[in-house]
Amino acid sequence: MAKLGEIDYIRRAGPKEREHILNKPFSEPMCGYLLSDIGTIMRLLPAPPATLLDLGAGSGWTSCLFALTGYQVTAQDISPDMVELIELNKKRYGATMLTPIVSDYESLDFDEEFDCAVFYDSLHHAEEEHAALTSVYRALKPNGVVITAEPGTGQSQTPEALRAVQEFGVTEKDMPVAAVIATAEKIGFRCTGVFERRFEPKPLIHAETLRTYRGAYGFISASLREMSWRLKGGHLTEGHYVVLQK
Known part of the structure; x- marks a missing residue:
């Protein structure tokens, strides 16, 4: 059972991985x-x-x-x-506004208690993402916001993911942005934003462009062309953030 793999991960991975x-x-x-x-x-x-x-x-x-930023945090892990x-x-960071709990995010025992929630690289470990999002929907106050930050398509086939599944029996799956939105909307969420999540900064103006266009007019023209190219592309290849509202 994949959930047992998640529960026992640290013990099985050993002290070096625990320290990491x-x-x-x-x-x-x-x-x-x-x-x-x-x-x-x-x-x-939403703001702290x-x-x-x-x-x-x-x-x-x-x-x-x-x-530490001022949010009143409940940290959940299975x-x-x-x-x-x-x-x-x-204790190490003096994060006093933090309450840790052991629970399964697919079956949370909360009812309209939170202004916001975050799945940070964690929804793709769910056995049933529909159950996880439904559980969070119940936990949020009316108009509450959940953000999913997930890796891009193909993540489940990376060497790290394949090794984790083989050695520890955990769940690793792709979590495409369209699938997140479709599942969330069936539950009752509405999607209010999708943002590209990049592993490397993407220059708005490339160095070659800066060398070519020295004058102000050239600089502006190049900027507009680059921005237009980005808007037409629209590919979410490296990961994404999805903002959902109850």
């Missing part, structure tokens, strides 16, 4: 991207001191950042070992 998870995001080579990622999500959320449900929170590094790490990080 505890020290996220600073233990990650892509630390800068992860911090930028959370900054983007904060800009899409909103009540926030952090779903599949892992070691709670995201929960701590939300709490694994008691992960919740122990959340408690450690809560």
Whole structure:
């Protein structure tokens, strides 16, 4: 059963992986991207001191950042070992507005208690994403917002995902933006925004363009052409944020 794989992950992965998870995001080579990622999500959320449900929170590094920003955070994870790490990080960072709980986000025991919720790289671990989104719908107050931040199509076939499934029995699946929206709308959510999630900054003006167009008119013209190209492209290839409202 995949949920048992999630529950037992830290114990089976060993002390080195536990230390790595505890020290996220600073233990990650892509630390800068992860911090930028959370900054983007904060800009899409209601402002603090909103009540926030952090779903599949892992070691709670995201929960701590939300709490230190002023959100009243409940951090949920299915694994008691992960919740122990959340408690450690809560003390380490002095994140007083943070309450960790052990639960399954597919069957939460909340009823209209939160202003907002976040699935940060966690919805694609759900056995039943419909159950997870339904559970969160119940947990949100009227007009409450949930943000899903998911990797792009093909994530389930990456070497890391395939190894996790084989070694630990966890769930790894693709979570395309269209599927998230379709499932959420069946439950009663309405989609209020979709934003591209990029792993690398994309220059609005390329260096070659800057060298070619030295004058103000050339610079502006190049800018407009680049922006037009981006708008016509519309491909969500690297990941996405979806904003849903109850």
